[in-house]
Amino acid sequence: MVTSAAKHLNTLDPVGPMDTLETTSTNSQSSWWSYPVRTQFTNDLLGTATFTMLPWSTTGFQIILLIWLTGILGVSLREDGVAILLHLRRPHCMFPLLIFVLALAGTAWSEAPWLTALYTIKSTAKFIAVPLIAYHFERSQRATWALAAFFISCSLLMALSWMSYVEPSIRLEASKNAGVPVKNYIDQSQEFALCMIAAAPLAMELFKQGRIAIFGGLVTLIAAFFTNMIFVVSARTALIYIPAMLGVLALKFLTRRQSMTLLLAALTAAAALWTTPSFLRTRIADVSREYQLYLENVPRSTGQRLYYWQESLTFFAAAPIIGHGTGSTEILFSQKAQGKMGLEAEVTRNPHNQTLNMAVQWGVLGIAVLYATWICHLLLFRGRGFASWLGFLVVTQNIFSSLLNSHLFDFQEGWMYVLGVGLGAGVLTKEGRDGEVHVIATHPRTVADGR
Secondary structure, three states: OHHHHHHHHHHHOOOOHHHHHHHHHHHHHHHHOOHHHHHHHHHHHHHHHHHHHOOOOHHHHHHHHHHHHHHHHHHHHHHOHHHHHHHHHOHHHHHHHHHHHHHHHHHHOOOOOHHHHHHHHHHHHHHHHHHHHHHHHHHOOOHHHHHHHHHHHHHHHHHHHHHHHHOHHHOOOOOOOOOOOOOOHHHHHHHHHHHHHHOHHHHHHHHHOOOHHHHHHHHHHHHHHHHHHHHHOOOOOHHHHHHHHHHHHHHHHOOHHHHHHHHHHHHHHHHHHHOOOOHHHHHHHHHHHHHHHHHOOOOOHHHHHHHHHHHHHHHHHHOOOOOOOOOHHHHHHHHHHOOOOHHHHOOOOOOOOHHHHHHHHHHHHHHHHHHHHHHHHHHHOOOOOHHHHHHHHHHHHHHHHOOOOOOOOOHHHHHHHHHHHHHHHHHHHHHHHHOOOOOOOOOHHHHHHOO
């Protein structure tokens, strides 16, 4: 009977039972490591390498980034060219692209030479990457790789910062200050602050789960980032964006009582640290001295910013609707500086305020596009989950740091924004499409309420 049934099955399936099993196994292996799977895996590795390289090397980052974006574009064109175009229609991709388009259009009425205008266009070209990065992470299962790589990379940089502070001879570049092994202290502060605060909810969840060893390690890293910014080196801008980021942390993850505890702890720590000879205390004390020099027409950091803002408002008032055109800031300051001395002889292409940077070049139109971009991204990340938390934190940091800088146009901070928004948007789109709970995080309310 069994033999007869087997013969009958063989007549129904010309391949045969054993051949069917072998074919199924072969197809399974083929699909497990098919060309699309290999390509996605390769792009995931390139994305992880891109996040890893950002804190260390501008050139290395650009090379890997270009290869990664080329790979993403190749996948989108080969598999579904329409999908990437659909991303361009989404507000979180469209508004950053409008900044780039505005920079291109602004050359039509700019008074600046083409090479000067090209510098500004180059600083806005990074926004082209937002839809590509969002497209990649919408399809990827390895967003955590990129985030972990950035955190580990910054942790290694922080360790090297401490080492170079204790022993300056180990600096990678002789021209760098003690405690700043690569790049500059402004970029380093931006990275350390983001890692420090972004990791806080994860530490809370680890403690809630009773994973004390991992919790202790993460808290140690957070404390190391914090003390590095206090005693080794940090940007004064951090005094503006860190309180804002802590406020976001409290709103998203803490109860009212926990928020008050955090506030009291922060005030107590600030009062205690003010009695110690820290780097940050020295930098804060310099503000008063630099302001007095500003009144004496002597160019120093604080006075330079005040002068740039004052003159930028004058330039904006002269062309409030569409501004003076792409790259015009440096030309306007050059004209103003002719025959002057001291602060009035200062020439810059960057007024050290993102709003004024947009206003001088593109007027109210530029301001509207800038604020629409920020608001759109804040609304995108207003939900719960780690992707929303990280995206909201990145946008908040950029908004507040851009009060004293043009951080959307600066290289390091601008790319932190693009990578953070692109990754967060892609993960959220994937979660919404697949109905997943939270791919890369726990639910924040469970952290605050203890459920």
